[in-house]
Each structure stands twice: as C-alpha cells, then as structure tokens.
Amino acid sequence: MAQLYPSYLNLLQSGELARRAEIAWNMLASCTICPQNCKVNRLAGKKAVCKSADELIVGSWNVHRREEPPISGSRGAGTIFFGHCQARCTYCQNFWLSQNGQGRVITHEKLAQIMLLLQKRQVHNIDLVTPTHYVPHILKALVIAAENGLRLPLVYNCAGYENMETLRLLDGVVDIYLPDAKYANDKEALRTSKMPNYTAANRQTLREMLRQVGPLQVDEDGIGVRGLLIRHLVMPNGIAGTREVLRWIADELGPNTPTSVMDQYFPAWKAHNDPTLNRRLTWKEYAEALADWEASGLTDGYPQEDLMELDVSNDI
Numbered sequence: 001m002a003q004l005y006p007s008y009l010n011l012l013q014s015g016e017l018a019r020r021a022e023i024a025w026n027m028l029a030s031c032t033i034c035p036q037n038c039k040v041n042r043l044a045g046k047k048a049v050c051k052s053a054d055e056l057i058v059g060s061w062n063v064h065r066r067e068e069p070p071i072s073g074s075r076g077a078g079t080i081f082f083g084h085c086q087a088r089c090t091y092c093q094n095f096w097l098s099q100n101g102q103g104r105v106i107t108h109e110k111l112a113q114i115m116l117l118l119q120k121r122q123v124h125n126i127d128l129v130t131p132t133h134y135v136p137h138i139l140k141a142l143v144i145a146a147e148n149g150l151r152l153p154l155v156y157n158c159a160g161y162e163n164m165e166t167l168r169l170l171d172g173v174v175d176i177y178l179p180d181a182k183y184a185n186d187k188e189a190l191r192t193s194k195m196p197n198y199t200a201a202n203r204q205t206l207r208e209m210l211r212q213v214g215p216l217q218v219d220e221d222g223i224g225v226r227g228l229l230i231r232h233l234v235m236p237n238g239i240a241g242t243r244e245v246l247r248w249i250a251d252e253l254g255p256n257t258p259t260s261v262m263d264q265y266f267p268a269w270k271a272h273n274d275p276t277l278n279r280r281l282t283w284k285e286y287a288e289a290l291a292d293w294e295a296s297g298l299t300d301g302y303p304q305e306d307l308m309e310l311d312v313s314n315d316i
C-alpha cells in the first residue's frame, strides 16, 4: 500500500495514532514521559520537575521565520510554544514560559484548532517547541487535527532528552526531529540545566531519532520534509563541550548528520548571577566552535555567522 505523507496519516487510518495517544496518556499515571522519571500521578494533579499535571498550557503560537532555513523556508514554521519544561536551564531565554509556565490552559480540541489555523496561514510545518512533557496531549490533539484535515509535517523541537518508550510512540508520527545536543558533560548538564545523566540520554535519543527518520531531507525548494537536524548552542567558557559534542555526532551518527551550531547564547534568567554564564560568547569562542565543526568532519550544517552580536569586549 502506498505510504501517505505526513507519516501520521498512515497511523490515523489504521487507528494506531489513537491507540498511541491512549498509551501515552496512561503513562501520566506514574509519569516516565521523560528521563527525569518522576513517577508522579499527573492524572491525579501531582506535579514534579516539569510542574505539569494533566492540564495543557500553551504560551503562544505564531508564524516563525527565524528557525533554520529548511524549517522556516519562505512561508515560516507554524510554531507552538508550550508552557513549562522538563529542564531548568538557568540561562533559559524563554524562562517566563518554560519556568514560570505563563500561558493559557487549553483543551486538546483547542490545540488541534491552533494546528489547523496555522495550516491555513500556509506555514511549512507544525513546529512544537518544548513538547516532551506534553506528548500525550499532543498525540490526542493530533488525532483530532488530522481527522479534520491537518496535512503538515510535525517538527519535534526539543532538548534532546527523551525517554525511549515515549520516543517509540512518536515513530511514524514525527517527520522532522529538531533536538538539541546541549552538553558533553553530565556535571555541567546537571549544574546548569538540572538534567541528570544528560549525555547518555541525549546520545540514545539522537540515535533513536536518526533510526526513525534518517538525516534531514529537503524538497526541491529546500524545505525539510523528513529527518533529523541537530542543534548545538555554543556556551561561554566551554560549558557545552562543543568539540566533543560535534565529534560524537560525526563519528557515531555520521558526518552527513545536519547540525546547526548556534551563537545566540546570552545570559537570561538566573545566568546573570553565575560568573561562568553571565556574558555572551566572544568572537574567539564562536570561531573556535566553527573550527571544531570543520575538524569534526561534519559536512551539513547551519553555522551562524552573525558575529556582530558576539561579545568582543574581553577577547582581543
């Protein structure tokens, strides 16, 4: 039988999408949706690391034109920002949303409507930002949206810190994975993001995503249709372990794994109080990161060269 696109249409037709939504929803009774493994009963209103029970909070949704070119394309990505987060990045640029949970409580039906409204605006995809702790809600909404005409691929835009059981529920549902590879060092991941065992979990996550969808493929207009695109945010003082992160991707996932090397770190939220995090990158730091990218053997990527925004004050 011919395969439909986006992939979730195949699972919708067979009833598998609704079945996966139920499995994910039941996981909330002793939540292991992500590697934090809190095991609280979110269905009974209990909250743990992600401060989320069974309610769904959306902070905002809009047409986003500043993701990577294959994601934003010419018409923009249909971005939906969720409230709260599984991590506690002390430098989070969206902390009012990820940490304070600002936004509105909405139903699955409303989330489905938002997806359909974004489709009406002719975006290239539905870009789910910080989706992990809401996977059950997203699957339920997707069933409704797909039944009502959603035909855009999903972009799963996450911290790269996923539970394998949850990720397998997304196999055949998500066409484009856009995960972070944040750290090569568990000590820093725990200190600055409160994510235990990040490195192993992240590597397992990236391997599974690559197994599901392969490296990012684009259409004739350069728009991403399916695959994995990894993001790495370069941080001051070598905190992210850029060289090791990029080498691991090239060696273990393959040099053709698209990787975006991001320069836009700035000290937000609590980072001002941390002497290792309280400044932007220097020119030298980002130039070194680009040299690490070259040396790693990676061939496909999106280095950002907007060096005007970097901190040159303590560099030359």
Ligand code: SF4
Pocket: 031, 032, 033, 034, 035, 036, 037, 038, 039, 040, 047, 048, 049, 050, 051, 052, 085, 086, 132, 133
């Ligand atoms: S989604 Fe993750 S952080 Fe949130 S309660 Fe479940 S296991 Fe904990």
